Amino acid sequence: MLKENTLVIEQAAEVKVTYFAVEDKVNEGETSPPRRRNWLKHLRGYMLSMSVIVGILVVWEVFEIIMAVPTYVLPRPSVIGETMVKNFDLLLRNFGVTALEAGLGFMLGNSVAILIAILFVHSPSMERALFPVAITIRSMPIVALAPLFLLWFGTGITPKVIIAALSAFFPTLVNAVRGFNSVDKSNLEMMYTLAASRWQIFTKLRWPAALPYIFAALKISTAACVIGALVAEWIGSDRGLGYLVVVSTFEFKIELLWATIAVTSLFTTLLFQLVGWIERWAIPWNRNAGQVE
Amino acid sequence: MERKPSALSEAPDTTEYALELTDVGMTYNAGGQAVNALQDINLKVRKGEFVTLIGPSGCGKSTILRLVADIFPPGSGTILVRGQTPRQARKQRNFSFMFQDPGMFPWRNVLNNVELPLEIAKSAKKVRQEKAQKLLELVHLQGFEKRQPNQLSGGMRQRAAIARALTLNPPLLLMDEPFSALDEITKGRMNLELLRIWEETTAAVLFVTHSIEEAVFLSDRVVVMTHRPGRIKAIIEVDLPRPRATDMAERARQIFPYSLKVREALYA
Ligand SMILES: Nc1ncnc2c1ncn2[C@@H]1O[C@H](COP(=O)(O)OP(=O)(O)OP(=O)(O)O)[C@@H](O)[C@H]1O
Numbered sequence A: 001m002l003k004e005n006t007l008v009i010e011q012a013a014e015v016k017v018t019y020f021a022v023e024d025k026v027n028e029g030e031t032s033p034p035r036r037r038n039w040l041k042h043l044r045g046y047m048l049s050m051s052v053i054v055g056i057l058v059v060w061e062v063f064e065i066i067m068a069v070p071t072y073v074l075p076r077p078s079v080i081g082e083t084m085v086k087n088f089d090l091l092l093r094n095f096g097v098t099a100l101e102a103g104l105g106f107m108l109g110n111s112v113a114i115l116i117a118i119l120f121v122h123s124p125s126m127e128r129a130l131f132p133v134a135i136t137i138r139s140m141p142i143v144a145l146a147p148l149f150l151l152w153f154g155t156g157i158t159p160k161v162i163i164a165a166l167s168a169f170f171p172t173l174v175n176a177v178r179g180f181n182s183v184d185k186s187n188l189e190m191m192y193t194l195a196a197s198r199w200q201i202f203t204k205l206r207w208p209a210a211l212p213y214i215f216a217a218l219k220i221s222t223a224a225c226v227i228g229a230l231v232a233e234w235i236g237s238d239r240g241l242g243y244l245v246v247v248s249t250f251e252f253k254i255e256l257l258w259a260t261i262a263v264t265s266l267f268t269t270l271l272f273q274l275v276g277w278i279e280r281w282a283i284p285w286n287r288n289a290g291q292v293e
Numbered sequence B: 001m002e003r004k005p006s007a008l009s010e011a012p013d014t015t016e017y018a019l020e021l022t023d024v025g026m027t028y029n030a031g032g033q034a035v036n037a038l039q040d041i042n043l044k045v046r047k048g049e050f051v052t053l054i055g056p057s058g059c060g061k062s063t064i065l066r067l068v069a070d071i072f073p074p075g076s077g078t079i080l081v082r083g084q085t086p087r088q089a090r091k092q093r094n095f096s097f098m099f100q101d102p103g104m105f106p107w108r109n110v111l112n113n114v115e116l117p118l119e120i121a122k123s124a125k126k127v128r129q130e131k132a133q134k135l136l137e138l139v140h141l142q143g144f145e146k147r148q149p150n151q152l153s154g155g156m157r158q159r160a161a162i163a164r165a166l167t168l169n170p171p172l173l174l175m176d177e178p179f180s181a182l183d184e185i186t187k188g189r190m191n192l193e194l195l196r197i198w199e200e201t202t203a204a205v206l207f208v209t210h211s212i213e214e215a216v217f218l219s220d221r222v223v224v225m226t227h228r229p230g231r232i233k234a235i236i237e238v239d240l241p242r243p244r245a246t247d248m249a250e251r252a253r254q255i256f257p258y259s260l261k262v263r264e265a266l267y268a
């Protein structure tokens, strides 16, 4: 056996090897410090998207002037802007109503969704029992439900908040469950071998792992909540942006209709941005994770 | 062996073994079908001993570690970790488990990741930070405490994982292919590191690998297993002196005859 061994080593010694003089220095893994986030680059991103929007508005304006499109077909951006300024008080008042409904609905729908997701993750039998219910609720058309809610809860703010909440509920539930279950099996086993309690496993592992999923859902649900509130107002209200849509259509105030649409989408965009900012603050590690510079 | 086993014995030392497996068998139920994964496993790991399991893929190496770690109970036979059942040992945090994936939490910096086991054991912040700091020095990661895991190289992350595994001074370390995702050169370096670190502790190690060289270089004994159902086919004693050669070429020369024996046993 050892004879064989020596043989191999002697053979190896016959291989021609040329050594070069190099400094014997092992400096492993010394990376440069992480680069500071460049807010200028961020600003440039905003500028870019702003200029795209402005560009679209300019093209729109010019196109209509050239083609002489009548205002009732499609008002020019400048006309819409003018209407917004002229009706500032009216729009602001109704915006306040819708913002409150959508905001409360956002908080209610998402909190309930996250709480139920937590329940599902800790009790698979609960999930099996209740998930079909959630899907059933999801599959009911909100437009058809809205009148019923008005019937049950009156014409005040309550039915609007509930409808906005319902619109947010389902995507967040699905994504939160996915997020809580997104943890690696080996991480779960490690927590288990460390004799971690369920609470510790949740707070130290599942919750932070789910945050990127939850924030993705929250961003989606911003638009859903605004639309939910709008639909509810549309069906039965005497205030709010949805009400304004109905009235301006009815009275054939096309400029006001468009001004309302503009305010609504501005609001939705702002809400989306706000959640994005909170996300960036709440899960900084996610930002570093997939960064390619 | 110069290493004196068991200087830190909190639990009453009723046995000289860190781990005893007696007639252990395991049958999985995979979708109604019984998979006989392990059969007649008898193995005793002395305190402070380094034992490696090697064998073809699917022969039940990971299963043995999981049984010891109380992730599930054995189908038959008994397992004792320092005379305790796996459950007792887990509750008292008498072993730690290291996986192929370093499994650093990306939302924690390196220091906080290493502190995690002490945090779960509810020790004071000051205590655990000092301990984590000391361990990071041991694994040569001082200066990287505040980094996020994704800012480290694979080898550095695995060193951080070793530090985390040692945080609670466990008398037994279970390591499931911890270096198999690393490249050859980093793996060689990590083997040296692991031995250096291990020699600072009194822990016994049950290590799983697919690399014969790694098995021989690290171990006091190499356990060769058979195809499914996994059984112990041979045990090769590696009586090379410790500390083992740090020079890679010297090391290759020393481990050669043992590697040959392991290879013979594997393919016999
Ligand atoms: N949860 C499970 N359910 C059913 N069968 C399983 C389960 N886990 C493992 N097995 C089976 O048990 C056998 C042993 O698996 P194990 O993971 O212990 O092998 P291993 O030696 O670690 O393999 P590898 O070297 O590929 O990691 C395999 O045949 C596998 O298919």
Ligand SMILES: [Mg+2]
Pocket (backbone or CB within 6 Å): B061, B062, B063, B176
């Ligand atoms: Mg395995």
